[in-house]
Amino acid sequence: MRKSKKPQSLLRNNFNFPAFRGLPDEPENEIDLRYYDDGPFGFEPSQHWCFLGEIVDTIGLVRVLLRVKDKDGEVITIGLYTGDRGQALAPHIKIGHTVAVLYGEQHGFLDMSVGIRVEVASNIKIIPCSLEQLLKASDDVASLRKGKPRRCGSCGKDENASDNTHLRLCSRCRHTSYCGEDCQKKAWVEGHKVDCKALVGVQWFTAKNWRTFHDWFSF
Numbered sequence: 682m683r684k685s686k687k688p689q690s691l692l693r694n695n696f697n698f699p700a701f702r703g704l705p706d707e708p709e710n711e712i713d714l715r716y717y718d719d720g721p722f723g724f725e726p727s728q729h730w731c732f733l734g735e736i737v738d739t740i741g742l743v744r745v746l747l748r749v750k751d752k753d754g755e756v757i758t759i760g761l762y763t764g765d766r767g768q769a770l771a772p773h774i775k776i777g778h779t780v781a782v783l784y785g786e787q788h789g790f791l792d793m794s795v796g797i798r799v800e801v802a803s804n805i806k807i808i809p810c811s812l813e814q815l816l817k818a819s820d821d822v823a824s825l826r827k828g829k830p831r832r833c834g835s836c837g838k839d840e841n842a843s844d845n846t847h848l849r850l851c852s853r854c855r856h857t858s859y860c861g862e863d864c865q866k867k868a869w870v871e872g873h874k875v876d877c878k879a880l881v882g883v884q885w886f887t888a889k890n891w892r893t894f895h896d897w898f899s900f
């Protein structure tokens with residue numbers, strides 16, 4: 682059941698998780714002071730950021746080139762300019778799945794399309810669920826953190842019920858809990874199978890502090 686008021690959710694924050702037009706410009710133009718601080722060792726990021734987009738097409742022949750749709754619905758290109766031209770990533774590419782790119786910048790490609798040029802292989806990863814599912818998982822994690830009593834993810838019975846309901850966590854996502862095996866099996870076929878992958882995918886993000894920069898994150 683969705684509450685009318687949306688919980689504050691990490692991946693919906695457009696500062697650490699901007700759409701393409703919110704990304705900094707490439708530094709050869711001008712340093713974007715929303716993202717960088719001028720420190721004793723030169724410019725350093727002032728916080729972390731990650732672009733998220735859903736794969737709508739894959740167009741590369743010589744190297745991996747993806748067309749992805751960002752949070753605002755804009756379709757841009759992600760080009761793999763890594764040593765292996767994206768070959769390690771290739772088996773994970775699937776239309777409808779989500780691409781995450783750390784520290785991406787707005788780039789104009791030679792063919793006049795715009796997008797992100799990825800040069801560090803550990804800055805990109807594919808998460809096996811849609812962008813919408815990933816954002817929903819982020820909401821789910823945020824609402825659990827508010828300390829509401831846990832409920833069975835299928836029948837809704839809560840852990841404080843008078844019959845001493847004992848809820849146990851899904852062993853994969855360790856997020857959703859169930860009052861028993863029947864409820865767990867029912868929920869799995871009715872949709873947790875998909876939600877579970879999104880919840881596992883989102884945990885890498887929700888376990889980190891995106892507000893302060895100490896060292897670069899990598900996937």
Ligand SMILES: [Zn+2]
Pocket residue numbers: 833834835836837838859860861864
């Ligand atoms: Zn139940």
Ligand SMILES: [Zn+2]
Pocket residue numbers: 851852853854855856857873876877880
């Ligand atoms: Zn699960």
